[in-house]
Amino acid sequence: MTVKKGFHVAVVGATGAVGGQMLQTLENRNFPISKLTLLSSSRSAGKKLTFKGEEYTVQEAKPESFEGVDIALFSAGGSVSKALAPEAAKRGAICVDNTSAFRMDQDTPLVVPEVNKADLHEHHGIIANPNCSTIQMVVALEPIRQKFGLKKVIVSTYQAVSGSGASAIEELNQQTKAIVSGESFEPKILPVKSDKLHYQIAFNAIPQIDVFEDNGFTYEEMKMINETKKIMHLPEVQVAATCVRIPVATGHSESVYFEIEEDGVTANDLKEIFATAPGVILQDDPSNQIYPMAVDCVGKNDVFVGRIRKDLDEPKGFHMWVVSDNLLKGAAWNSVQIAESLIHLGLVKEK
CATH class of the missing domain: 3.40.50.720 (NAD(P)-binding Rossmann-like Domain)
Structure with a gap:
C-alpha cells in the first residue's frame, strides 16, 4: 500500500x-x-x-x-x-x-x-x-513603505457584491434583469442582510459595507484602518477609509491616496518599484488607456496597480488605483x- x-x-x-x-x-x-x-x-x-x-x-x-x-x-x-x-x-x-x-x-x-x-x-x-479589501491595499503599499516610508493612507473602495456572498450576486443579477424588463423587485440583502433597510444594487452605488459604528465609520472601514496598522506594524500611520458596494460581481477596486516620508520621489520611481514587487502586476500606460480593471482580474492571484501619479499640491503625496479578485487574493x-x-x-x- x-x-x-x-x-x-x-x-x-x-x-x-x-x-x-x-x-x-x-x-x-x-x-x-x-x-x-x-x-x-x-x-x-x-x-x-x-x-x-x-x-x-x-x-x-x-x-x-x-x-x-x-x-x-x-x-x-x-x-x-x-x-x-x-x-x-x-x-x-x-x-x-x-x-x-x-x-x-x-x-x-x-x-x-x-x-x-x-x-x-x-x-x-x-x-x-485579513479582510479582502485590506489585503490588496497592503500588498501595494508595502514595497513603497520599505523604500520611502509611509505616513498617511486615504482609501475609497469600489467593492464587488461577491464580498457579501453568492446570494448577493444572485440579487444583483435578478435586479438587473428586472430593471431591463421593466419589472418590480424588492431588495432583501444589500447593504447588510441583518440591517433594517435594503437597497437596490443594480445600476447603483451603496456607501455602506457592514454596519455603522458609533464614530460614523462602518465596520468594514474600521477593519481596513485597524488591520492595515497591525499587518504593517505601523500603529502611528494615519489611515481613513470609505467603502462602497458597486454592481460588479467579482473584483474589488480601490482609489488609494498615500503620503511617504522621503522628499524628491517621482511617480516613475514608484512604477520601478512596482515592476518587481512580489504579488503585484503593474498596468500603467495612460497614453494607451492601460490600467487595472475588475473585469480583467477575475481568476488571477495577483494585485494589479496603475494610475500612479503625484499629488498636485502635496509633494509627498501620491495616488494609485488597485484592483484584485476579492475571492482569490482577498x-x-x-x-x-x-x-x-x-x-x-x-x-x-x-x-
Missing part, C-alpha cells in the same frame, strides 16, 4: 463561495495533500464535491473532525471559527481563519505573506486572514499562500 506524502488538510465551509475557491486553489497549486477533509454546517453536510477528479462527501464540522488534521482552512463565518478553530488548534491543527473572528486578537498573527510572513513564527495555532489564495508559507518556513511538518 502506497502512503500519500503531504499534509492532512481540512476545509471548513467547503460548500461556500470562498470554500470552493480554496479547493480550486489547492488543486491549482498542487498543494501537498495526503488526506483531505471537507467540512460544513449540518445543513450542507452530505453534499458531494470533487477534488482532483475524486469525489468527497462533505461532513458536519465538529470538534472531533480535526483529529489528525495538520492545516485547517476556515471560511464558514465568524461564529463557526470562534467555536471550532480553538478546538482544532487544541488537537494540533494550524488554523488559517478567513473570518474577522481573530483578526484583532493580539495573540493571533494577521498575515499577508508579501508583507509580514515572519509573523507566522508567532502563531499559537490560529492565523488570521480570501482563498491568501489563505493557501499562508499554508504554503508555513511549509516553507518549517512551521508545519509531515507526520
